[in-house]
Amino acid sequence: MSGRVVVIGVGNPLRGDDGIGPAAVEALRGRVPADTVLAVSDGEPGRLLDLWRGADTVVVVEALRTRPARPGALHTLTLAEAVGHHRGTASTHGFGLGDCLALAEALDLLPPRLVVHAVEVADVELGTRLSEAVRSALPALTDRAAASVRRAHARNHAP
Template sequence: MSGRIVVIGVGNPLRGDDGIGPAVVEALRGRVPDGTVLAVSDGEPARLLGIWRGADTVVIVEALRTRPARPGALHTLTPAEAAGHSRGTASTHGFGLGDCLALAEALDLLPPRLVVHAVEVADVELGTPLSDAVRSALPELTDRAAASVRQAYARRDEP
């Protein structure tokens, strides 16, 4: 195992609440140990697979669509739970994170440990800022991602 720990903020900061993943990555700068890979992705599967290649632990932060929507509600998902969400109902992207995780599993490219921290979104229209509900969830979502990174380092450093 490489011990490599990667945090990926999935989303587009130009599309309202879809920018929450990149916002969390920015908020983590200086809060996680040196050597932690902090990356932003638009969610395209090949790019995601490339970013996490060789990682032992991957933490993904993502915007989540649900019906009925509860903007600002936080979720922590296992890969199986995230992969169980169908395209268009969970992700704000055309090819959803669930689809990407299912593909990674089929290709045996899932990292040993992967967790998804997500927030339910209100508005993903082009040119809008984060909604008040999602902006209010940013500190807790960042804390959850930081806690996952700390846990990964603790596991890595166990004898």
């Protein structure tokens, strides 16, 4: 095991609430151990697989569209939950995280540990502003991601 911890903020900051993943990664700077890899991705599966290659723990932070929508509602999902949860919901990206996880599983490229922190979104239209509900959820979302990173580092450095 490498002990490598990677946080990936998935989304596009130019599409309103879809920018929550990248915003959370920015908010994590200085709040997690220096050897934590902080990255942003547009959600394209090949790039995601490349970003988490060799990682022991991957924390994904992203936007989630649900029906009915509850903008600002937070979700924390394990790998198994993420695959099942995303089948019933729509990603804000063309190729959803559930699809990417299925591909990674087929290619034997899943990380040993993966957790997804997601916030339900309202608006993913062109624009650079997060909606009030999603912006208000950012501190709690960032806290959840930071706690996942701390737990991963504690596991990696346990005797």
